[in-house]
Amino acid sequence: MKDFVIQGKVVRRELYLLLGCLVAAELVNTAAILHWGRPVLELLTQLGYVVVLALLFYIVLLLVRGLVWIIYKIFKIK
Amino acid sequence: MNEKEQMDLGRRKFCLDLGRMTGGLALLSAAPWLKACTDEKVTATQGETARIGMVGTGSRGRYHIHNLLALPHARVTALCDIYPPNLEAAQALCPGARAYTDYRRLLDDPEVDGVVISTPLGLHADMTLAALSAGKHVFCEKAMALTMEQCKEVYDAYQAGDRALYYCMQRMYDPKYIEGVQRIKDGLIGDVVGMRCHWFRNADWRRPVPSPELERLINWRLYQEFSGGLMTELATHQLEVCNWVAGRLPSEAVGMGDIVYWKDGREVYDSVNVTYRFSDGRKIAYESLISNKYNGMEDQILGKGGTVDLTKGVYYLEEDTEISGMRRLMDSIRQGVFAAVPTAGPSWRPEYRNEYVPHPLVQGSVSVNGGQSMVAADHDGSDLVMSAFCISCISGEKAENVVEEAYGSTLLCLLGNQAMAEGRTVRFPEEYKIPYMKF
Numbered sequence: 025m026k027d028f029v030i031q032g033k034v035v036r037r038e039l040y041l042l043l044g045c046l047v048a049a050e051l052v053n054t055a056a057i058l059h060w061g062r063p064v065l066e067l068l069t070q071l072g073y074v075v076v077l078a079l080l081f082y083i084v085l086l087l088v089r090g091l092v093w094i095i096y097k098i099f100k101i102k
Numbered sequence: 103m104n105e106k107e108q109m110d111l112g113r114r115k116f117c118l119d120l121g122r123m124t125g126g127l128a129l130l131s132a133a134p135w136l137k138a139c140t141d142e143k144v145t146a147t148q149g150e151t152a153r154i155g156m157v158g159t160g161s162r163g164r165y166h167i168h169n170l171l172a173l174p175h176a177r178v179t180a181l182c183d184i185y186p187p188n189l190e191a192a193q194a195l196c197p198g199a200r201a202y203t204d205y206r207r208l209l210d211d212p213e214v215d216g217v218v219i220s221t222p223l224g225l226h227a228d229m230t231l232a233a234l235s236a237g238k239h240v241f242c243e244k245a246m247a248l249t250m251e252q253c254k255e256v257y258d259a260y261q262a263g264d265r266a267l268y269y270c271m272q273r274m275y276d277p278k279y280i281e282g283v284q285r286i287k288d289g290l291i292g293d294v295v296g297m298r299c300h301w302f303r304n305a306d307w308r309r310p311v312p313s314p315e316l317e318r319l320i321n322w323r324l325y326q327e328f329s330g331g332l333m334t335e336l337a338t339h340q341l342e343v344c345n346w347v348a349g350r351l352p353s354e355a356v357g358m359g360d361i362v363y364w365k366d367g368r369e370v371y372d373s374v375n376v377t378y379r380f381s382d383g384r385k386i387a388y389e390s391l392i393s394n395k396y397n398g399m400e401d402q403i404l405g406k407g408g409t410v411d412l413t414k415g416v417y418y419l420e421e422d423t424e425i426s427g428m429r430r431l432m433d434s435i436r437q438g439v440f441a442a443v444p445t446a447g448p449s450w451r452p453e454y455r456n457e458y459v460p461h462p463l464v465q466g467s468v469s470v471n472g473g474q475s476m477v478a479a480d481h482d483g484s485d486l487v488m489s490a491f492c493i494s495c496i497s498g499e500k501a502e503n504v505v506e507e508a509y510g511s512t513l514l515c516l517l518g519n520q521a522m523a524e525g526r527t528v529r530f531p532e533e534y535k536i537p538y539m540k541f
């Protein structure tokens with residue numbers, strides 16, 4: 025059986041992406057806070073929602089990247 | 103803790119802690135009957151005991167005995183019932199109490215200051231009148247009486263005398279209702295535009311009968327000679343709350359009642375829908391059905407800005423500023439996604455109920471009665487009414503507005519029954535209006 029080797033730089037890239045998603049989700053939270061005039065404390069109290077949203081962003085990103093990769097492979101074979 | 107302190111603590115459990123409630127002392131103006139169970143009243147009667155005689159020791163009577171046994175300022179001295187098994191069960195709870203089978207003998211007993219009447223509705227009026235004229239203070243189960251004439255007779259006798267009279271309308275003493283009504287009056291949900299109350303059960307209301315001649319004594323709820331059916335048994339409580347919230351009574355009623363499922367020889371409806379209309383057009387939609395319990399029991403007060411469900415002790419706001427920004431964002435995305443559903447050409451918007459966020463009316467735990475028990479829920483206010491009654495037995499003071507509230511709600515139940523029986527809109531009869539009532 026062949027071993028899969030996940031390189032350190034791949035892990036680092038994914039972590040950066042996840043962090044980016046977290047920042048984007050917290051930005052959405054900030055926009056919602058500003059829009060509905062909610063207390064700033066919600067930046068912290070709504071972290072649960074923020075994490076879920078970040079994961080959602082990450083999954084969407086994963087799907088998009090997968091799609092791009094498939095399209096790239098198809099064209100390369102041709 | 104010494105014995106005196108223990109007794110003090112015991113008493114305090116049975117007075118309303120107004121200080122802990124948002125409305126504080128202001129609650130006393132919206133619910134003046136609470137004056138009988140304040141801390142001061144409890145302290146003023148310290149060291150004294152009300153001697154109580156029980157008339158009717160069936161399921162509700164024995165529930166009251168349990169509450170009385172927990173009260174430091176009460177002692178059950180006499181018991182009366184015509185059905186031996188129920189009398190014996192009560193004697194087992196109160197071994198020192200004298201037992202009677204004729205309530206008039208109990209009323210002659212000088213060791214009785216106050217009488218608790220928990221008998222079938224058809225007997226309430228005669229027993230209450232006899233007890234008042236015997237000089238006893240009276241605590242009677244709801245509803246007030248079986249007919250409007252009887253209600254008026256009892257009301258007049260009470261007004262003319264100096265004895266206290268209580269009705270067990272426990273919602274009036276339930277903290278979540280008290281707080282809820284006060285907050286509605288303070289504008290929590292804006293203008294009250296309507297009320298929706300219902301009580302659904304899936305049970306036949308029957309009790310097992312050991313011998314056929316006992317049918318009417320045991321299953322009295324099913325026969326018109328003793329009972330006004332779902333309206334007097336269930337709706338009384340809920341209509342009282344509506345009157346309390348509105349600060350007035352509806353002036354007319356229209357409704358339909360039927361025996362839909364339990365066609366077992368009963369004489370009262372097992373399905374009722376009654377609409378009451380206030381003079382300004384607002385309505386109470388009342389519904390009760392005992393062959394499906396999906397909707398349970400709810401007392402909903404509908405306001406332009408929100409809804410209060412007093413049964414659960416929660417409120418919902420139409421524009422909920424208490425919801426976090428993230429939550430509102432997600433709600434609006436969801437509403438956007440599901441807003442337009444194309445079906446067969448033109449699009450339509452399914453108006454499902456929004457997912458409102460419940461906010462509690464009272465901090466801390468509240469007891470919520472699912473409405474399925476025929477006897478009672480724990481700590482639903484019944485213990486407080488009983489405590490207030492015992493304090494009145496000691497102090498001799500009448501309770502404010504309790505009889506008036508019971509009179510109003512009982513008359514509305516009877517009006518609903520009349521509207522259903524006659525199949526027409528009936529107006530609140532002039533001859534039964536009392537000065538307390540506003541329309």
Ligand SMILES: NC(=O)c1ccc[n+]([C@@H]2O[C@H](COP(=O)([O-])OP(=O)(O)OC[C@H]3O[C@@H](n4cnc5c(N)ncnc54)[C@H](O)[C@@H]3O)[C@@H](O)[C@H]2O)c1
Nearest residue numbers: 158159160161162163183184185188220221223243270477
């Ligand atoms: N406030 C509430 O939430 C609530 C709840 C349940 C019942 N109730 C009310 O309590 C009352 C009693 O209901 P219940 O469920 O206990 O009924 P029940 O049938 O269990 O008890 C009634 C008792 O009265 C006795 N009785 C009948 N005729 C009598 C007479 N002439 N003298 C003495 N005793 C007599 C019966 O033998 C029986 O023991 C009813 O008015 C009912 O509406 C109120």
